[in-house]
Amino acid sequence: MRKGWEWLALFLGVGAVSWGGPLIRLTSAPALTVAAWRMLLSAAFFLPFGLRSRRGKDIRLAIPAGAFLAAHFAFWIQSLRLTSVASSVVLVNTNPLFVGLFSWLLGEAPGRPFWSGVAISLAGTALIGLGDFSLSAKALWGDALAVLGAMAASGYLLLGRKVRKTMPLIPYVSLTYLAAALFLWPLTLALAAPFPSRQDWPWIGLIALVPQILGHTAVNWALGRFPAFAVAVSILGEPVGAALWAFLLFGEGLRPVQGVGMALVLLGILCSLRSAQLRS
DSSP: OOOHHHHHHHHHHHHHHTTHHHHHHTOOSOHHHHHHHHHHHHHHHHTTTOOOOOOHHHHHHHHHHHHHHHHHHHHHHHHHHHSOHHHHHHHHTTHHHHHHHHGGGGTOOOOHHHHHHHHHHHHHHHHHTTTOOOOSHHHHHHHHHHHHHHHHHHHHHHHHHHHHTTSOHHHHHHHHHHHHHHHHHHHHHHHSOSSOOGGGHHHHHHHIIIIIIIIIHHHHHHTTTSOHHHHHHHGGGHHHHHHHHHHHHHOOOOOHHHHHHHHHHHHHHHHHHGGGTTOO
16 A cells, blocks of 8 residues: 555646646747757756666666657647647547556556546546647647657656666656757757747746656656556646646636546546555
């Protein structure tokens, strides 16, 4: 049975991650530029404390985890430029489906409660974004990028779970965030403006601090204690947090149907996590 503080730390991390969408929408820089600076600033924060691990195999796996993380941000942030927030958030949060399907590779295949909970949560996520979906060639391309972002996030979580069983948190995130930055920067220099506008810097700094340094690091901490599928389904709480932040801070209205969607998401997460209670 997991300790209450471990669950609390995971959900606080998800709450921090949920700031990502609202903050990204406040920037005007190209998607690759935002992603590259997000990872570079985060890596710079941890480098003085990390990169001390001597486990060669772990290092070899942490680097591709960084590549998956870089791909996740590149695809997802670009999708936010092309499709609605609702479509992007709903589709990028389908990653529990992919994590659940491939968790057997780690010997952690989820049970029926997981799949039932994921179905409930995804239905709730769709209700949260109801009325903000769009259909056009541009939006469909954005939707496709969000799905690719979900698949990349799944690879990041699965590799992270494997590495975090033996590699300490700070060396792992130091190497993974640095690898993600190194994968993103050549693309940024080739395809996008490498420097954001002066108005974007505060938002990019907050993106690095809150959803990445606080949020993703808490998620990576949780990967050392929970099965990858449990962490993935917990991240389904991100749309709930994003909607609440938008309501509290930006005055975006919440309709009754969105309240029902939030309740379904939380119910689905609780149902799914029943199958993680006794797993390591």
